[in-house]
Amino acid sequence: MASNMSCIGITARDPQDFGRRMSLLLERSESAGKWGAHELRVWSDASGASVSFVVSEDGVECATPGFRARSRLQARAARFTSDPDCRFCDPLLVEILDAKGEPFYPLATQLDDLLLTRERVSEGALLELGLCAFARGIEVWTDEAAFLTAQADEEVKFAAESLIPSGLFSPEGEEHPEAAEAFLTGRVLEAGLRENLMTGETFQHAIVRTLGGNYDVLASPRDLGTPLEPGNIIQGEFWLVGRVTSGLTEASRPGMPQRLFRA
Structure with a gap:
């Protein structure tokens, strides 16, 4: 993984x-x-x-x-929940919305600039989010036909564009804090390898369409047999992190950041 x-x-x-x-x-x-x-x-x-x-x-x-996400999703802010290990990693709970403002599904995501923006996210506010899905485990099919064929004998079948907010569920009878995780199945719209200029290592970036909209997907090439291509169907468990690109309020108490992290 x-x-x-x-x-x-x-x-x-x-x-x-x-x-x-x-x-x-x-x-x-x-x-x-x-x-x-x-x-x-x-x-x-x-x-x-x-x-x-x-x-x-x-x-x-x-x-x-x-x-630096290119994709954008519309959402309504619910509340922050607690990360048991780090107060600067508390996930934001939101509802992902369609074009009419109707909810698709609830979701938890981490904000990479939480220190500066936590006090500027109001409950019920309409937000625009740039969300990235970091692959923790990923499978790839050439196209939708290959994906559907692979599922033919499976008891549980997934649509080629579907998302389960897995971080909001816990095994029956167990306590589990909400986590910024999702089980995502989606269609690759754009894909390319990027080079981290500090390390000289490459990583996979893709724009993936799933239920609710597009996500920027990141993966280690070691987890992929070959680089992703448009038309591929991917599925796996992903960690979600992003940034509020629109909908923040003014700071509610002294200490307004001198310079905000650019979107």
């Missing part, structure tokens, strides 16, 4: 190597703004890949991979 970082061309031999890579990215990052005692610093390059660091006087408290 690919790591989130490997989906944007950042791999490491061991924890020490990973720490060195993160330190280098932090050195090359730029300040996106401050909130209270914390600062958001962002490394990004021409490939679209980014890593957002939340930094305090105690050091780095959070590092979130991201990507």
